[in-house]
Amino acid sequence: MKRPDLYVSMSPFAHSGNTVQKMMVNYLLALVPVVFAAWFYFGAAALFILVICAVTALVTEAVWQKLAGHAVRLEDGSALVTGIILGLLLSTYVPWWLAAAGSFAAIIVGRHLLGGFGNSPFNPVLVGWAFVQISYAPRMGDFPIPHPQFGMDMGKYLADPALITAAEDLEMALWVPLRDLFMGNVPAEIGTGCALAILLGGIFLVWRGTISWHIPVSFIVSAWVFAWIFQQVDPGAYAPATFHILSGWLMFGAFFLAPEKGTAPLSGPGMILYGIGCGVLTMIIRSWGAYAEGVPFAILLMNALAPLLDRVRPRAVGRNVEIA
Amino acid sequence: MQNPGTGGISLEPKTLPLPPKVVLPLELPMGSVQAVVRPGDSVREGQLIARDEKGILPDVRSSITGTVSDIRPWPGSYGRDALSMVIESNGESGDTVRLYEEGRMPQNAQDQLRLIAESGIREIDDFPWPLSVRIAQPALTPPILFPFVPDLRRPIEVLILNGMDRQPGVWIRSCAIRTMEEDILTGIPLLKALTGAEKTLLALPKRETLSEAFERGLRMEGVEVAVVKDKYPNALEPVLIKSLTGREIPQPGGDARTVGTVMVDVLTVAGIARAVYQGVPPVDALVQVSAPSQWIHNFVRVREGTLLKDALEHISAAPKDPARVVTRGPFLGYSVYDLNIPMLQQTEAIVFQGEKDLSLYENEPCINCGFCVRACPMRLFPNELSRACEYGHFEEAEGKDLLRCIECGICSFVCPVRRPMVHLMRFGKSELAARREER
Numbered sequence: 001m002k003r004p005d006l007y008v009s010m011s012p013f014a015h016s017g018n019t020v021q022k023m024m025v026n027y028l029l030a031l032v033p034v035v036f037a038a039w040f041y042f043g044a045a046a047l048f049i050l051v052i053c054a055v056t057a058l059v060t061e062a063v064w065q066k067l068a069g070h071a072v073r074l075e076d077g078s079a080l081v082t083g084i085i086l087g088l089l090l091s092t093y094v095p096w097w098l099a100a101a102g103s104f105a106a107i108i109v110g111r112h113l114l115g116g117f118g119n120s121p122f123n124p125v126l127v128g129w130a131f132v133q134i135s136y137a138p139r140m141g142d143f144p145i146p147h148p149q150f151g152m153d154m155g156k157y158l159a160d161p162a163l164i165t166a167a168e169d170l171e172m173a174l175w176v177p178l179r180d181l182f183m184g185n186v187p188a189e190i191g192t193g194c195a196l197a198i199l200l201g202g203i204f205l206v207w208r209g210t211i212s213w214h215i216p217v218s219f220i221v222s223a224w225v226f227a228w229i230f231q232q233v234d235p236g237a238y239a240p241a242t243f244h245i246l247s248g249w250l251m252f253g254a255f256f257l258a259p260e261k262g263t264a265p266l267s268g269p270g271m272i273l274y275g276i277g278c279g280v281l282t283m284i285i286r287s288w289g290a291y292a293e294g295v296p297f298a299i300l301l302m303n304a305l306a307p308l309l310d311r312v313r314p315r316a317v318g319r320n321v322e323i324a
Numbered sequence: 325m326q327n328p329g330t331g332g333i334s335l336e337p338k339t340l341p342l343p344p345k346v347v348l349p350l351e352l353p354m355g356s357v358q359a360v361v362r363p364g365d366s367v368r369e370g371q372l373i374a375r376d377e378k379g380i381l382p383d384v385r386s387s388i389t390g391t392v393s394d395i396r397p398w399p400g401s402y403g404r405d406a407l408s409m410v411i412e413s414n415g416e417s418g419d420t421v422r423l424y425e426e427g428r429m430p431q432n433a434q435d436q437l438r439l440i441a442e443s444g445i446r447e448i449d450d451f452p453w454p455l456s457v458r459i460a461q462p463a464l465t466p467p468i469l470f471p472f473v474p475d476l477r478r479p480i481e482v483l484i485l486n487g488m489d490r491q492p493g494v495w496i497r498s499c500a501i502r503t504m505e506e507d508i509l510t511g512i513p514l515l516k517a518l519t520g521a522e523k524t525l526l527a528l529p530k531r532e533t534l535s536e537a538f539e540r541g542l543r544m545e546g547v548e549v550a551v552v553k554d555k556y557p558n559a560l561e562p563v564l565i566k567s568l569t570g571r572e573i574p575q576p577g578g579d580a581r582t583v584g585t586v587m588v589d590v591l592t593v594a595g596i597a598r599a600v601y602q603g604v605p606p607v608d609a610l611v612q613v614s615a616p617s618q619w620i621h622n623f624v625r626v627r628e629g630t631l632l633k634d635a636l637e638h639i640s641a642a643p644k645d646p647a648r649v650v651t652r653g654p655f656l657g658y659s660v661y662d663l664n665i666p667m668l669q670q671t672e673a674i675v676f677q678g679e680k681d682l683s684l685y686e687n688e689p690c691i692n693c694g695f696c697v698r699a700c701p702m703r704l705f706p707n708e709l710s711r712a713c714e715y716g717h718f719e720e721a722e723g724k725d726l727l728r729c730i731e732c733g734i735c736s737f738v739c740p741v742r743r744p745m746v747h748l749m750r751f752g753k754s755e756l757a758a759r760r761e762e763r
């Protein structure tokens with residue numbers, strides 16, 4: 001009997017067509033409004049840092065994969081996204097070599113040495129960020145003021161909104177109109193200022209299914225509730241809740257940092273608990289911690305808890321069912 | 325995955341001419357039956373050719389009139405060879421051997437159930453028990469089965485008639501609803517009587533529109549129409565029963581009967597009605613032959629056991645040079661290595677894929693994206709299970725509910741790195757079974 005030439009494989013015989021590359025393209029599309037806002041407020045200097053970070057990430061990735069004997073696969077875009085997100089966390093005042101060092105550390109330490117794409121215990125971007133933050137803290141804490149043409153007087157806001165959130169600067173916090181916070185018309189890192197752009201990108205990611213809603217929603221809501229409770233207790237010592245969620249990294253962290261693949265839990269209840277943990281820890285660090293911005297450390301701490309939170313899972317269908 | 329609508333394709337089945345020969349498998353996943361005719365014997369269509377000595381599995385009946393030429397292994401619908409009987413046609417048709425003589429229709433339920441078992445109806449879904457056992461209420465079940473399947477002692481409370489197609493791109497039950505209305509309607513009261521169910525539901529996809537006469541008939545029988553979201557894997561037994569009745573089938577080892585339900589698809593309802601009221605055994609198989617990427621969809625009615633190769637000669641829009649051929653649907657099916665496979669009642673759909681439609685698996689590490697976790701209808705963690713099976717941690721996988729996986733394949737479907745999830749799960753299950761046997 002003549003055998004026709006047929007492929008044989010296991011079921012299923014269909015695929016959604018989803019790939020890592022498509023997910024990363026969604027990330028890049030989601031970052032478009034954020035990058036645009038950065039260019040709008042901080043000018044070409046912001047784009048320069050982003051390009052430095054992206055190129056360093058790609059080169060580092062290629063070199064590592066070559067040296068490790070893996071197939072060089074830059075086209076899946078995950079290294080590019082890591083680089084760009086890291087760039088968005090830096091101030092435009094940082095020197096180029098510092099941006100490159102952060103990107104390098106994010107790829108080598110955060111991404112590859114700690115386990116590989118999707119298997120690293122800590123968000124690679126935050127690992128790279130923590131490396132430069134701890135090594136070069138004074139340079140990292142220096143922020144540009146958006147261009148005066150956007151209605152902000154030089155020197156009116158003296159510090160980063162995240163710095164203002166420290167209790168002693170509360171009066172200053174209350175000066176900042178929420179509208180400016182929402183539109184990003186405040187001193188900030190390249191990508192974290194404009195809540196509107198981040199929301200647009202984040203909602204796009206949720207709509208495309210690249211991230212699920214659980215983590216961003218529970219992160220933001222829990223931070224708001226926590227801040228609201230403390231403001232009710234002592235309005236003189238704590239900033240308003242809405243100010244908290246619009247300022248600093250909170251929006252950016254909720255959509256682009258906390259749901260990172262492999263570092264966040266995957267079950268519904270696990271994701272909600274993780275988001276609540278991120279939100280509450282952020283507010284604790286902001287209110288009483290040594291660092292003005294609590295988001296990165298809150299996320300890194302919750303990353304460490306993620307495997308544990310993944311054990312909080314719904315009962316599998318059909319398990320321990322009582323039959324009357 | 326959302327089921328694409330029928331998009332205006334014709335659901336009218338086309339009857340193909342008599343095939344030169346048919347191949348009827350005697351080995352099926354449920355068990356094997358023994359031939360009662362020998363090579364060289366001449367058989368008539370509808371004649372009994374093989375039966376289960378234990379009297380549990382349905383009989384096999386010849387679908388054509390001719391001569392038994394051989395009993396030998398033949399490429400089967402389940403991706404492997406199965407012992408099969410080859411019958412050469414002598415070109416005659418009609419004059420079917422009926423299941424009972426004119427005017428001697430079985431009146432009592434016991435006899436009707438026996439007739440259903442003898443008629444040789446086989447279902448599309450894989451059930452652990454044959455139709456005649458599943459649909460019998462405890463009073464009608466042979467008591468000898470109770471020690472083996474204690475769940476058969478439970479009364480059937482809900483009868484679910486499944487009008488939902490199992491997989492995206494397959495519309496064989498939609499086709500049945502449109503073309504077999506009368507048979508379905510006459511079968512419903514019979515099934516209600518046999519099961520003793522208090523409540524009867526007809527599960528339908530949202531897009532389905534019923535004819536007025538059919539709806540009136542359903543109302544008269546007191547059948548509730550339950551509209552289910554037309555999304556894979558909503559039509560699979562455990563998922564459908566859970567969504568319609570809220571009852572979870574305990575897994576593994578559970579059965580619809582464990583939770584007092586039974587699910588029968590509309591095609592089978594029609595088959596039962598024809599067998600019991602008209603005495604006609606199912607000599608035909610209704611099969612969909614599709615090449616989805618070219619939007620070719622044929623619904624054909626062939627003699628059961630017709631070889632796909634023979635059938636293709638009569639299908640005008642048959643796809644040429646397929647790269648992969650899948651029987652029993654794109655998600656739950658088996659790829660075949662030979663076009664000489666018989667088309668059976670349980671074949672459901674044969675899908676031709678071109679070189680471009682091939683979704684091949686890759687040997688990539690999991691990236692923990694969580695798509696499979698969100699998609700899994702059994703609320704499992706396919707990412708962890710596939711990794712545990714991949715690295716040989718089978719006991720760990722078992723502790724994480726590996727045996728509750730229903731192999732629907734939605735995890736493979738959504739996986740961005742194309743891991744062979746179902747393959748790994750099956751591997752894990754077979755290793756666990758082998759270890760248990762050793763002990």
